[in-house]
Amino acid sequence: MQPVITAFDWVPDFARGQVRDLRVRWALEEVGQPYRVRYLAQGEQKAPPHRARQPFGQVPTYEEGELVLYESGAIVLHLADSRDGLLPDDRLGRARATEWAFAALNTVEPPIMDHAIATLFEADQPWSRPRLPAVEARIAERLGEVAARLGEREWYDGAFSAGDLLMVAVLRILRDHPLLAAQPTLAAYVARGEARPAFRRALADQLAGFTGSPPPGFAEWIAKRAARAEQLA
Amino acid sequence: MQPVITAFDWVPDFARGQVRDLRVRWALEEVGQPYRVRYLAQGEQKAPPHRARQPFGQVPTYEEGELVLYESGAIVLHLADSRDGLLPDDRLGRARATEWAFAALNTVEPPIMDHAIATLFEADQPWSRPRLPAVEARIAERLGEVAARLGEREWYDGAFSAGDLLMVAVLRILRDHPLLAAQPTLAAYVARGEARPAFRRALADQLAGFTGSPPPGFAEWIAKRAARAEQLA
Incomplete structure (x- = not known):
């Protein structure tokens, strides 16, 4: 099964x-x-x-x-x-991989998703643009800290682990954004993760798997939102 | 040791x-x-x-x-x-407690911390007040979903677990906020957690443990921030 x-x-x-x-x-x-x-x-x-x-x-x-x-x-x-x-055999190594997993999901992802909300889902709201520098400053601080901790290592703690998988998955939400490019060791870390055959x-x-259709009215919603966001720009 | x-x-x-x-x-x-x-x-x-x-x-x-x-x-x-x-002995029970732990830290806590940033750390920013209804709507939706899943049960999955500990810790960030009071089963769940001797x-x-002193200039910072927030109100 x-x-x-x-x-x-x-x-x-x-x-x-x-x-x-x-x-x-x-x-x-x-x-x-x-x-x-x-x-x-x-x-x-x-x-x-x-x-x-x-x-x-x-x-x-x-x-x-x-x-x-x-x-x-x-x-x-x-x-x-x-x-x-995806996890070392010893309890200490498992705890360290779990620590990196929570760093990804509870410390690094929240400001990155905040950025995604501001630039994708609420791009047409009047508060999104003036607030963006504060959101980006929070992300930049976190990325600098992740880069400092990762250093020049290939993966967080020896072999690739569930912690690396989740951290790479979170960081790559930023894709080609200058915030990620500003940390070359993190951009390289993401590229290493994305190069894995798995x-x-x-x-x-x-x-x-995306073989379905958008909901009725989706194209109109996108167009209207883009027009409103442009007005605010 | x-x-x-x-x-x-x-x-x-x-x-x-x-x-x-x-x-x-x-x-x-x-x-x-x-x-x-x-x-x-x-x-x-x-x-x-x-x-x-x-x-x-x-x-x-x-x-x-x-x-x-x-x-x-x-x-x-x-x-x-x-x-x-803090965890059941069987693998399935452990997975369910871990699921509730991640629901707390990756799904419920981010909008609640967003609210804390808007009302505490960025209360004096012009974007915070107009944006608050959208933040509160996100929290209300999540709390309704947590309440629906918890139902009338005392704890998430039988005995109190690490998942309950983290979910209660996240929900109680809202303290006496009407958002939490609007979900009586969650308010009662938080109260049950807070009543535990541990x-x-x-x-x-x-x-x-709070026996130290605030940083120099803290009182002035608080006063200035409050004055700016009042101007924006």
């Missing part, structure tokens, strides 16, 4: 290669675990059957026998805990 | 009972592990000796023999993993 994850059958361009099921696909590829995907059409994620799997109406989820799990961080750690390849398979599979 | 954590010797009133070492103190009390505290004076958290322990210049850290750990989520899970009392000891010990 292969585990089953959930993913969207369509997202806007800016979210392709970023939806959180990528993190779980990557972990599954790293540990060599074949899996199946249940694709959700537009709106299905907020309907009761999926809410029963995922209380926040998001993806991914992970189903394996009687286990139904959500939160990509928890799923990645569960895979790392139950298969070889990552490349996971990304290709996520992208290949 | 008792483990050693770090904590601040002074924080402003609004942060007392909220600084993240509380989460680790609470976990230590739950598992019955005595510990010592290294208090940091103003500014010490950003100086090189502490940065060597904590790359982001924050508290808490956790030192035990050769292990030096940061990120309160990772420390709490490490304590839960290495002592009895929590009460942890809170009393954190509060008793």
